[in-house]
Amino acid sequence: MVPPEPSPSPAGRPLRVATVSLAGCFGCHMSLLDIDERLFTLAGHVQLDRSPLTDIKRCGPCDVGLIEGGLCNAENVEVLRAFRAQCTLLVAVGACAINGGLPALRNGLDVGTLMTEVYANNRPGLAPGSAIPNDPELPLPLARVHPLHEVVHIDLFLPGCPPSAEVIWDFLHAVVQGHIPQADPALIRYD
Numbered sequence: 277m278v279p280p281e282p283s284p285s286p287a288g289r290p291l292r293v294a295t296v297s298l299a300g301c302f303g304c305h306m307s308l309l310d311i312d313e314r315l316f317t318l319a320g321h322v323q324l325d326r327s328p329l330t331d332i333k334r335c336g337p338c339d340v341g342l343i344e345g346g347l348c349n350a351e352n353v354e355v356l357r358a359f360r361a362q363c364t365l366l367v368a369v370g371a372c373a374i375n376g377g378l379p380a381l382r383n384g385l386d387v388g389t390l391m392t393e394v395y396a397n398n399r400p401g402l403a404p405g406s407a408i409p410n411d412p413e414l415p416l417p418l419a420r421v422h423p424l425h426e427v428v429h430i431d432l433f434l435p436g437c438p439p440s441a442e443v444i445w446d447f448l449h450a451v452v453q454g455h456i457p458q459a460d461p462a463l464i465r466y467d
C-alpha cells in the first residue's frame with residue numbers, strides 16, 4: 277500500500293533530524309529502516325544531521341533528536357548533552373534509552389570487579405597477557421548505566437525493544453505535520 281504523503285513541514289522547510297546510538301544495539305535504528313518504502317516519502321520532508329546513516333560526527337541545530345541507548349560511559353553523557361543543546365524535541369527511543377534496558381543488567385555489580393572478571397584472571401579464551409583496556413582515548417565507564425532522563429530533560433519517549441517501525445513512522449509522520457504525537461499502546465512491543 278502506498279503510504280500517505282505528509283503535508284509540508286509547518287516550518288516551511290525540511291525538518292532537521294539527528295539520530296545516535298549510545299549504549300544500545302542499533303536495533304532501534306534497524307526498526308527505523310524497517311519503515312521501508314516510507315523512507316522515500318519522508319526523504320522530501322526530512323534532512324538528516326548527525327546519524328549513523330550520514331556519518332556526520334557532530335550534531336548541529338535540529339528540530340528532532342532521536343536517541344537510542346542509555347548512558348554507560350562518559351562519552352555517552354557528552355553526546356547526550358550536545359543533542360540536548362542542539363535539538364528542539366529530544367526523543368528517547370527504546371527501552372535502553374528509557375530505563376537502561378539490557379546494558380543496565382550490570383548495575384547490580386561493581387564495574388571494577390566486572391572489568392577484572394572479563395579482561396583479567398586468565399579467563400579461558402583470553403589472549404596471553406590480556407589486561408583491562410586503559411588507553412586514554414577510551415571513554416571511562418560509568419559506575420552504573422543511566423537512562424537518558426536522569427541527565428537531561430527528555431521531551432518524548434518511544435517505548436519498545438525496539439519500538440516497531442509503525443511506532444517510529446507514526447511519530448515522524450506526525451512531527452512532519454507539526455503534531456506532538458503519542459504512541460499507540462497497541463503498537464508497543466518488547467520482543
Ligand code: SF4
Pocket residue numbers: 299300301302303304344345369370371372373377378436437438439
Ligand atoms: Fe537494542 Fe532493544 Fe535497546 Fe533498542 S531498546 S537498543 S532494540 S536492546
